[in-house]
Amino acid sequence: MHDAAFQELEIISQAVGNFPDMVQGGGGNTSVKLNDELMAVKASGYKLKQVTRSEGFVLVNYKDIKDYFARADLNSDIDYEKDSTAFLKKSVVKVEGLRDLRPSVEAGFHSILLKYVIHSHSVYANILCCSKKGEEIIRKVFSGKHYNILWVPYVNPGFYLTLKIQEGIKCHIEKGGKFPKVIFMENHGLIVNSDSREEVIKLHEEVNESIKTFLHINSPYPEITLERVNDNTYLSRTTFLTDFFKNNLISPDYFDVVALYPDQLVYLNDNISVDGMDNKLNINTKTGEIIYKSSFSEAMTMEETLLGYVYVVSKIKQCNLPIKTMTPEEIGFIKNWESEKYRKTLIK
Template sequence: MSTLEQLSAPFATNPDLIQGSGGNTSVKISETEMQIKASGFRLSDIDNSNGFVTVNYDNIAEYFTASKYTETDDPEKHLKAFVADNIIGDRLKLPSMETGFHAVLDKYVVHTHSVYSNIINCTAGSEFLLQSIFPKDTPAFIHYCNPGFYLSKSIANLMASGTNRPKVIFLENHGLITHSNDAQEAVDLNSKVNKAIQNYYSIAIEYPESNLELQVEGLYKSNTLLLKDWMRSCGSIQAAMSLTLFPDQAVFFNGQIDFTGSNNTNFKISIHPETFEINYRTNEKEAKAIDETITAFYFILYHLKQLKLTPKYVSQANVAYITGMDMEKYRKNLMK
């Protein structure tokens, strides 16, 4: 088992930490080379020869420290091309769009879309809550940036801002990063942070795995435990799901939901407003990713309401930006 596979394994099959092909891990294997999860792949796809891309991380890190872009560039496309130029070996896959921030962090990096961290990230007053939950060693907090160039630049700035390199970083409306020069510490920090939030808010629920039932070819019904209960408690489905708590919602939900429950063939997702039955008109791989994303969304929203915390959403302008990103389109196309 490769080091990257070992680093990824504790998170690969836990939908409360990783939904679909979201999240990523990386390992720096030399002074210049880094293995990182490939875009559009699940952590569970990683083995000795698949599911990752090798890049020259030293050049990519310098891209940010030396500001190898101009204000007139489209920074997202410029970074994508720069990273592609720094792929080592197999060029059949693209590295994660978040390769930039992996390059500037320690040897071992774990980035999850933990639903527990996102209870904090998706509410007003996130930084105050972090101080309350972690009074002795408060994690770093990055205000919302769109994934890709802008998030990578913010993290590069954080790492360059002083001698203190925080090992735990919360990303507003996004997720959690832990990193270290010790692989086990990177894993343990991620687990420790999630457990601390669960304990602080007395969240003892066993998080459900996606449960899909094939209706006919290309149509799957969700039987995921607790999902309907959470949906019922959160009011109007259309009102709730028209707002975005985290980027993967924009990728999978935006303009793709039939809220009448009629299984309209023009929509990938059909939700009945009274029975809360959910059907997915797609292949099993994408249906599972969407179901995991809906479950994560409603877990977070349900707990925000139960804890009387005010939800904080991604702006419509940022939602439009995400849905227009080439890398998000690429990642989504890999599920077809």
């Protein structure tokens, strides 16, 4: 019955999901609205490249989700982080043939956007989103474009991020702007949305190419190579990574001190051992060697996330930009958030 819309979700998901410079591991999400009530949205923990017309997504009643956020009373004693997560689960509409999955925790902001939505963790966007000068540069790069942009200061993912985006859109329109088709989220990533499937894909490409041109990024993104040692041990042969760790002084707490965005915390920080061999991701700073003690799927997720993180850090440094890191409170929220713990369990 909804096969055409499900195929469209597959198309926009694959347009981004097959490129590790756009999404890493289970990061990013997509959605397509079918009518005035129903929306197909990527399932939590799934990789965008795993989304097909019959797998990796759920159908939700987005009208109910929009209404939920519109009537939220922040003066009440409701724990909206927990309550909204439970509400998103209840919004799922059962479809014969689809697995019983959990909607992306970001289905909230998908519900308030246009028909087609792509949310990526593009490394090029995050070079700016993770810089203190990011908003200033983005407004310069995209000045005069035919589409409106919105900058959203960092707020914890989930309920309050949806409210922040909702508030930002309202203020933008009240000031005379059109509905923003491009949204940059500080220390998080990029959202593009449109009522045209072709435009949303084209917009995502154009935004990233504009940033690359402005920052003079001409070299291709580093290629990822993992070498199998045995079923539960893999060796990184990604030269960009091994060179970085061999040529930079990395302390054991480096990843906690330089925390850039939620996916780093979900997929990397608790799994890393610097100059040790007692964790899933083990880095030798003298040789640059990186050894994974995990399944291939988990090793690849960590490798993609590690490369994205190191690439962003390196480019921020090359461009002489001031880095913007997450606060201890923001880090603590992500590490203790049930939704992110759930997503982390799925990478195996």
